[in-house]
Amino acid sequence: MLSTKERLNADVTVRTKALVGAKPILSKRRVDILLAIAVTAIIAVTALFLLFPVVVTVLMAFDARDYIGPFPPTELSTRWFGKLLEDAYIWAGFRTSLLLAIATTAAAAAMGALAALAISWMSPRWRDFVTTMFLSPLVLPGVIIGFGLLMFFAAFNQVPVFLKLFAGHLIITLPFTIRMTLVGLAGISQTLREAALSLGANERQVFFTVTLPLAKNGIAAGAIFAFAASMDDLTISLFMSDFQTYTLPLALTTLIKSSFDLTIAAAAVALMGLTIVLLIVLDSVLGLERAMGHGTNRIR
Amino acid sequence: MTAARSKLMLLLPAVAVFVLFLVFPILMVLNESFHTFEPGRIGSVEGGPLTLANYEELFQPVYAQYFAQTYVLAICSSAISIIFAFPIAYCIARTEFAWIQKASISAIVGLMFLSSLVRVYALELTFGSVGVLAPLMSIMDINTNSRLYINFVILAGLLQYSIPMSILILIGAIKNLNPRLTEAALSLGASALAAHITVTIPLSIRGIVSAFLVSMTLGVSAFVIPLILGRGRILFISNLIYSRFSEIANYPSGAAISIVMMVLALLLILVMSRLATSLERA
Numbered sequence: 001m002l003s004t005k006e007r008l009n010a011d012v013t014v015r016t017k018a019l020v021g022a023k024p025i026l027s028k029r030r031v032d033i034l035l036a037i038a039v040t041a042i043i044a045v046t047a048l049f050l051l052f053p054v055v056v057t058v059l060m061a062f063d064a065r066d067y068i069g070p071f072p073p074t075e076l077s078t079r080w081f082g083k084l085l086e087d088a089y090i091w092a093g094f095r096t097s098l099l100l101a102i103a104t105t106a107a108a109a110a111m112g113a114l115a116a117l118a119i120s121w122m123s124p125r126w127r128d129f130v131t132t133m134f135l136s137p138l139v140l141p142g143v144i145i146g147f148g149l150l151m152f153f154a155a156f157n158q159v160p161v162f163l164k165l166f167a168g169h170l171i172i173t174l175p176f177t178i179r180m181t182l183v184g185l186a187g188i189s190q191t192l193r194e195a196a197l198s199l200g201a202n203e204r205q206v207f208f209t210v211t212l213p214l215a216k217n218g219i220a221a222g223a224i225f226a227f228a229a230s231m232d233d234l235t236i237s238l239f240m241s242d243f244q245t246y247t248l249p250l251a252l253t254t255l256i257k258s259s260f261d262l263t264i265a266a267a268a269v270a271l272m273g274l275t276i277v278l279l280i281v282l283d284s285v286l287g288l289e290r291a292m293g294h295g296t297n298r299i300r
Numbered sequence: 301m302t303a304a305r306s307k308l309m310l311l312l313p314a315v316a317v318f319v320l321f322l323v324f325p326i327l328m329v330l331n332e333s334f335h336t337f338e339p340g341r342i343g344s345v346e347g348g349p350l351t352l353a354n355y356e357e358l359f360q361p362v363y364a365q366y367f368a369q370t371y372v373l374a375i376c377s378s379a380i381s382i383i384f385a386f387p388i389a390y391c392i393a394r395t396e397f398a399w400i401q402k403a404s405i406s407a408i409v410g411l412m413f414l415s416s417l418v419r420v421y422a423l424e425l426t427f428g429s430v431g432v433l434a435p436l437m438s439i440m441d442i443n444t445n446s447r448l449y450i451n452f453v454i455l456a457g458l459l460q461y462s463i464p465m466s467i468l469i470l471i472g473a474i475k476n477l478n479p480r481l482t483e484a485a486l487s488l489g490a491s492a493l494a495a496h497i498t499v500t501i502p503l504s505i506r507g508i509v510s511a512f513l514v515s516m517t518l519g520v521s522a523f524v525i526p527l528i529l530g531r532g533r534i535l536f537i538s539n540l541i542y543s544r545f546s547e548i549a550n551y552p553s554g555a556a557i558s559i560v561m562m563v564l565a566l567l568l569i570l571v572m573s574r575l576a577t578s579l580e581r582a
Binding site: 134 | 307308310311313314315317318320321322324325326328329332384387388391405406409410411412413414415416417418419420421422423424425426427430432433456459460463464468491492493494517520521523524527528537538541542545551554555558561562565566569
């Protein structure tokens, strides 16, 4: 005597067999094995494709030879890093880039935080519209922003190059600070604000004692994105710079196009170090996953 | 009333920056694109008659070639990156080990944060004509100076951006799916392949479309990648605009190309987001 459950099971088995047929089960398993092999291959090829150039650059930066020889290097040395330290052209670019990134980050973080705060108080329809407008520099081709700014500044006499660079970088970094502050603010429950208000705090006190402390991680994450974007920008800086004031990416581009010197590889390794530091800071202030869920549109 | 006004005041600095450094400049580009170019002069003649000549010029086959070059490579890189990113994103999103997930996401985010110049230089050092793979290429009888090869290297450059980006977007999309749905298909006798094709992929179509869109936007506005990896022989639209400004100072022509490029980029976003919405409803 079969129990109801067993009968049901038998029934399901019969139906499944009828549905799938007896023979395809073998080929089904084969298909799945093929799929597993294909997925493993895809992961391996992609990892190799993405990481191999980075590994090549790191190893070549420690190459002891005078020329770009066969890979991997036969002898290692730190001579290219020594040359990097003495390279006045790269250092001048680095100094401009660093000053510019710090100035841009501070201004963009402050303006972005204020704007995001105002946006978070809007009705959903306005909020979406204004946010889209502010994020537009992420999807506009950088060349167009650069070209427009060039023509804009040409209308004035003698604008200092640093100021032009600052204006351009502000436009491309504000989207990051606004968006990340909004992410930070979204985590704050409205009830907290209302609780503070009902306990007798005024708007100002609520802002400084409730909203700001809770939003500061979002603002910090935005600042990190802004700093990275500013340090990385080439397109807009290319239109704004002159031969005296230039950024690090510009200096590196000139060198890449004109020489096969491995000093550039050493500079690239130094920049990788900077990236790792920024990532660690980002992970500790907001968590990588949360930050990237809302910051993936890094469009240049 | 004063409270509402003070709230709007907070927007003022950001709005001022946007109007001054983004809206004004783009309007100036638009204005410039309707002026005539006078050789030997930087910028257009002020107060001259308005003309559409700069736009008409773009219908010549030479220009179509630049646009085709840019769009074909951008579409290729977007399609390839979806095909490669989807299985990887699925594995990362559904792995049982938290540390594998954390490590792979950190590595991918690290790649995306890496300076674009570092990545382009790394590719040049690896695949360039004097790069470390050059001996291997000559053994395989591949000419590293041919146009086709340069196209491949540029494609590799675009993929270095679009694959990590697509993986991150798709991880988000797949995590939002209920894993039970795919499991149900499997328990009902579907093969893993069939289950993914009929269940997982249709349900994450919005993520797939947005990953494709972001890769496309990156590809069509790419500047640094073709600038260095193209070795001056292959130009994208961005590079063409830059050369109009830097080499022959033909601002009106550069402005007209900029406007066309911008309109195309915005149209792409509009069409793709419509597509995503309609696919999701279907």
